[in-house]
Amino acid sequence: MSHQSKRIILKSFPQGHPKESDFEINTIEIKEDEVKDGQVLVKLLYVSVDPYLRYRMKQVDNKAFQGYKLNEPLTSICLARVISSKHGSLKEGDNVTSWNLTWQEFSIVKGEELNKLPSNDLPLSYYLHSLGMTGFTAYFGLLSVGEPKEGETVLVSAAAGAVGMLVGQIAKLKGCKALGIAGGKEKVEFVKSLGFDDCLDYKTVDNMDEAIKKFCPNGIDVYFDNVGSETLDAVLLNINDGARLPLCGSISNYNDTKEAQGPRRTFNLISKNAKMEGFLVSKYGKDFGKAQQEITEWLKQGKIKEQIDERNGMEKIVPSFIDLFHGRNTGKVVVKIADE
C-alpha cells in the first residue's frame, strides 16, 4: 500500500519576515512496504509552529538550532499516529510526538525518535502545548531559571502567546503577582481571563520606559522575556534588587536583517545584583516527565487554562507560522492535518 503525501519544502532562506514564496508544497509517494526493522509509518495529525523555527531558517552555522537545508522538507514538533510498525514498543494506533517530525502527511521514521503519549481524557493537541515543549519551556524557565518567591512580581512579555500565557498562570499558582504585556485589546482581555493580575497593552504605549514604571509600581522581581528589544530595556530600568530575567526568546529580532540593537541598560544588572539567564528547554530534559505529570494535574484540576489556536490543513502551516511574527495568534498555534 502507498500513500500520496503532501509535504512542505524550504525554497529560499527568508530575508526579513518569511513569505509564503519562501516555501513550496509538493507531493511524494510513501510506500508502506519500505518500512524497515525499527521503523514505523506515521500519519501526521497536528503540527506545532513556533517562533524559534525562524532561527532554523537562517543561513548561518548555528548547531543549537539544527538549521534547515534548502530544497528539503521542514520539520518541527509534531503529533502523529502510528499506521504500521516494525518497532518493538510501538503499535498501530499509538499516538506519538517527535521534536523533529517532517511536515509531510505520511512519514517513515525510526521508532526510537518517537515519544508514545499516555492515554487520558485530555485533548491530544495539549501535548503540543501545555503538556509538551511549550509547557516545559514556561515551567522550567519560570521555576528553575526565574525562581519566583511567593509575593514577588513576575512580568512576562508576549503574555497572550503560547509560552507567556502559561508563565503567568504558573506564577499565580506559586503565589506571585502575575503581570503580562500583550498587543491589542482582545489579547489583553484574554490574558486577564487567565487570572493574570493585570496586562499592559503595548500598542497603546508611547514611552515604554514610563509605561513599565507605572505598570509595575513595586518593581519587577522576575521578568520572563519572550520579545527582547525596547521592552527588555524598559524592564531593566525597573528591576528590583536581586531580580532574575529568564531569557526565553526574542521574537522582535528573529526577522532582523542587520544585527539587533540589544539591551542597553545592562549596567542595571550590576547596580541591582540581577541576572539575565538564557536557556534552551532541552537543558531540563531529564525532568520533563515530572513536569508533564504536574501540569497534567493542574489541567485536570482546572488550575491552568488551555488555549489552542487551531488551524486546519497542510496549506495552513506556512501562513500560521508567518502569523506568529505579526501577532496574529492568541494562545498556542497548532495546525490540524488529519482527524484523530
Add this chain to the structure above:
Amino acid sequence: MSHQSKRIILKSFPQGHPKESDFEINTIEIKEDEVKDGQVLVKLLYVSVDPYLRYRMKQVDNKAFQGYKLNEPLTSICLARVISSKHGSLKEGDNVTSWNLTWQEFSIVKGEELNKLPSNDLPLSYYLHSLGMTGFTAYFGLLSVGEPKEGETVLVSAAAGAVGMLVGQIAKLKGCKALGIAGGKEKVEFVKSLGFDDCLDYKTVDNMDEAIKKFCPNGIDVYFDNVGSETLDAVLLNINDGARLPLCGSISNYNDTKEAQGPRRTFNLISKNAKMEGFLVSKYGKDFGKAQQEITEWLKQGKIKEQIDERNGMEKIVPSFIDLFHGRNTGKVVVKIADE
C-alpha cells in the same frame, strides 16, 4: 589643637571624561576639641581611587551609588590613622579603613563607621586592594558569581587593572586556565608575570570578534567583565554552553554622554544556556572577613602577587582618578597622603 586640612571639592558634574577643572582643592581648619563622644579624629594616610566613583559624579538619582553633591567634598574608600579618640574601641595610633571617608587630610568621623585593621607584616596599602573592597570584588565576583570549575577557561578584561589582576590569579589557584585582555605591551607583560596563561593586547586588535575567537580556541566558560561594550559582545559569540558572565563594571561606558550601545549578542545567552549576572560587592558583606582571611594567607604564601601603583599627595588624587579612564595605571592605584 587644630589642623589645617586640605580637601577636594566637586565643582561641576563632569561631562564626558572628568577634567581637573571639575574639582577644586581648598583648606579648612579641623579642631581637635570638636571631637564629640563616639567620634574620632583621623589623619588620612591613603586614598583609593576607583572607576565606579565616576558613577557617583553623575547628576542622576542612583541610590546604589550614593551620588556626590556639588560644592561638597568627595569621599571614597580610604585608610587613615586615629589621632585622638572618643570612641570606646578605637585608640590613638589605630589604623582604620572606611568605605566612605572624605578626601581631606584630617577628619572627625563616627567611630562606628571605621574598620580597625589587624596588625600583621603586610603593607597597609594592601587593605585598599587585595585585602579590601577590590580584593573582595575579585573574590566574590569570580567565585560566587562566576563559579569556575577546575579546567575551565576564565577570561577577564582590564586584566592589568586592580580587580582583573586578582581575578586571573584566583582563577589559577582554582585550577582554571586564566586568560586576560589588557591594553599595551607593558600591561600584557605585567599580566603574564602574574601567572595568567596568556594575555591579549586589545590595542593590536582590528576585529575583536575574530581576535577573541582565536585567543580562546576552546571557548569561554567564565568571562569576568570589567569593560562592557565591544569586548563583551565579542565574548558572547564565543561562550561555551552554561557559561557564566559576572558583570563587575563597564569602564568603557562610564563617561558616555549618551546612552551606551549595550551588548547586542544576548541571544547567545539563550542558545548557550548562559547567564550574565551583575553584582555589587556589598551583597557579600557578611563574608568579607572570611575572604580577607583567605587572601591574607595567599599573600603570605606568595600565591597572590600584589601590585600597588602608588602616587603621592592630595594634588595627585584627581589626576590619578582621571588616569583610570585612560588606562594610565597598572595594578591598583592608591594615593599616599601622609607617611605611616
